[in-house]
Amino acid sequence: MDWDKLRIFHAVADAGSLTHAGDTLHLSQSAVSRQIRSLEESLSVTLFHRHARGLILTEQGELLFDATKSMVKRLESAAARIRDSEDEVFGELRVTTTTGFGTLWLAPRLPALYAKYPNLKIDLMLEERVLDLPMREADVAIRMKEPSQADLIRRRLMNINMRLYATPKYLAQAGTPQRMEDFNTHRLICQNTNAAQVAAGASLVQQLMMHDIPSMLTVNNYFGVLQGVLSHLGIGVLPDYLTEDFPDLVRVLPEVESGEVPVFLAYPEELRQSKRVAAFRDFVTEEIFAYRKRQRETASSGDE
The missing domain is CATH 3.40.190.10 (Periplasmic binding protein-like II)
Structure with missing residues (x-):
């Protein structure tokens, strides 16, 4: 179903008038009328009873209007969350790394990340196979070698032995x-x-x-x-x-x-502005920094 036609239908049903809907959509009355007629033809139903005082939805029109109201409400809700999420991190983040690093280093530290971002949903994919980030098999990867795939942002986290x-x-x-x-x-x-x-x-x-x-x-x-x-x-x-x-x-x-074995974090260039990716990247970087600091302190105390 053509979303543009549904959008126009919703405006007409909401306004009860082709003219008022056209004003809202910045379209002529004839253009709005053509789109409604085309939608009715594609559905093989009549969506409006036309009266001198305006338009009244038919039973089929009421069903479609209920659906478009739900769609519009969800879109408005999503838009509001996008606008208002400058300091909010939520939604799914798919992270891939090796079974060893994921279970032995990353997973034990995730409680701190969830405490900071309780609405984050992490899908942790632990496998030795290197997933294709540009093809969006995962959003973020932590790997024990520098990724060779193109169009990736990469950061060296640490070296291990x-x-x-x-x-x-x-x-x-x-x-x-x-x-x-x-x-x-x-x-x-x-x-x-x-x-x-x-x-x-x-x-x-x-x-x-x-x-x-x-x-x-x-x-x-x-x-x-x-x-x-x-x-x-x-x-x-x-x-x-x-x-x-x-x-x-x-x-x-x-x-x-x-x-030395280098540990890299990488994600696709197209996710550069993703708040979920930024939150995870910064969290891992902070944990690595704290880990390195403790290592240096331990080494220094051992030399005394």
């Missing part, structure tokens, strides 16, 4: 390795090298596998690796940001770590 961690209970039972060769008496827990993961992490795992490791547990994401470590199964290859939320983990072989 993959390191070796275990629980005190596991190390008490199995001993603490002092060198790489000592892995021949330990179980290694890591991401499967064939799974989608950051290249630096895969390189570290390949380096470790060059030694005679008798037992392994491989998982397709870091969340699973962490669960294996927390279950005291062995020594895991995990991102260093976990130490803040899991302070009881013990770093094994402190001199061993991967190269």
Whole structure:
């Protein structure tokens, strides 16, 4: 159904006159009349009884007027929210990131975001596959490598390193390795090298596998690796940001770590003015800044 014709119909039904509706719409009476006639023909019904004193809606016209009143009301409500939402953030935001980062770093921090913006609806899509932001498979992405897709706004959030961690209970039972060769008496827990993961992490795992490791547990994401470590199964290859939320983990072989892994936030150029995107971007940036500050303070206290 042609929205322009519906808009004109609504104005005529509301005014009860072709002339008054034309004045409101800045159209001639004949132009308004042609549009009403065309709408009636397309619906194969009569929408108005024409009287000398004006126009009266038919039963079918009343049904259509109820529908257009609802449509107009919703449009006016949406327009009002758009105008009045300069300081308000609401609606759905689709965020994609890896399973590990999403479950272990982002999700635990979302309560603070919801406390600030209670009307925000986040659809968190956790998967290793890189979604197509320009094709709007997601609104915002946090990835462990710089996005290569065009027409994206991107921001480098931080760098992380993959390191070796275990629980005190596991190390008490199995001993603490002092060198790489000592892995021949330990179980290694890591991401499967064939799974989608950051290249630096895969390189570290390949380096470790060059030694005679008798037992392994491989998982397709870091969340699973962490669960294996927390279950005291062995020594895991995990991102260093976990130490803040899991302070009881013990770093094994402190001199061993991967190269730096960059963490990027990206979103399509067309969402530059989106308040939802801006709110999420600023929230994540603030959380990263606070995380880095705590890291520096911890490092400084450790050097004293």
